[in-house]
Amino acid sequence: MRVTPLELQGLLLVELDLHGDTRGFFVERFHHARFAEHGLPTEYVQENHSRSGPGVLRGLHMQYDPAQGKLVGAVCGSIWDVAVDLRPDSPTFGRHAAYELSDSNARLLWIPPGYGHGFCVLGDRPADVFYKTTAPYNAAGEVGVRWDDSELGIPWPVREPLVSERDRKLPTLAEFRRTGH
Numbered sequence: 001m002r003v004t005p006l007e008l009q010g011l012l013l014v015e016l017d018l019h020g021d022t023r024g025f026f027v028e029r030f031h032h033a034r035f036a037e038h039g040l041p042t043e044y045v046q047e048n049h050s051r052s053g054p055g056v057l058r059g060l061h062m063q064y065d066p067a068q069g070k071l072v073g074a075v076c077g078s079i080w081d082v083a084v085d086l087r088p089d090s091p092t093f094g095r096h097a098a099y100e101l102s103d104s105n106a107r108l109l110w111i112p113p114g115y116g117h118g119f120c121v122l123g124d125r126p127a128d129v130f131y132k133t134t135a136p137y138n139a140a141g142e143v144g145v146r147w148d149d150s151e152l153g154i155p156w157p158v159r160e161p162l163v164s165e166r167d168r169k170l171p172t173l174a175e176f177r178r179t180g181h
Contacts, residue, residue: 001031003038008085008092010112012040013099014071018106027106029073030132040110041069044132049075051128052121057147057161059118060170062086065141067113069134077127078102079119080157084145087114088180094173096154101129118147120158144170 002015019026035042052058060082062068072081084096100122101107111117113134121127147156147163151173171179 001028001034001038003040006097008083008095008097008115009090010110011083011097011115012038012110014038014040014108014110016106016108018104029108029130041071041134044071044134046133046136047130048133048137049128049130051126052079052119053126053162054121054124055158055160055162057118057120057156057158057163057167059144059167060084060116060147061118061142061144062114062116063133063135063137063142064114065138066135068137069113070111070117070131071108071133072101072111072117072119072129072131073106073108074101074103075128075130076103077125078104078122079127079129080122081109081119082117082154083109083111084116084118084152084154085114086116086143086145086176088177090114093177094152096152098154116145120156120161122157143176145173145176146170149173
């Protein structure tokens with residue numbers, strides 16, 4: 001397992017060891033001691049699994065009450081995974097990082113509390129996204145920003161994504177900045 005700190009504070013790219021042959025592959029997605037050795041959280045309170053079809057875009061969401069960190073990976077298919085720094089006092093507020101996560105590259109993205117998160121499905125098959133969280137979901141404590149806000153400048157690799165009505169109504173980064181969430 002390799003863990004690489006990314007350009008935004010606290011964001012980590014985790015590259016797992018994928019062991020494969022003609023029969024398929026095996027990957028160890030979580031190992032308490034190895035995660036602790038690399039400074040990754042080892043205590044998670046919730047695991048989520050979502051399936052999205054080709055062209056679907058979800059996000060950008062952030063849980064602030066309680067603050068929630070996420071360990072995200074694609075267990076089937078491929079996604080373009082995006083984290084946006086939404087910590088108001090951060091020198092990198094509003095900046096993003098994006099990485100392809102797939103069943104064949106065995107990558108995970110650690111997204112610490114204070115970051116917005118979203119992804120879009122790549123290719124022509126559905127993607128299953130599995131993620132662990134450090135705090136339970138609370139609908140009343142969730143906020144977000146619009147995925148297509150020009151101030152963010154995220155180069156989404158899908159032309160006409162399928163986006164929920166809820167995500168279309170999220171505030172811009174400027175609106176988020178004014179309200180604090």
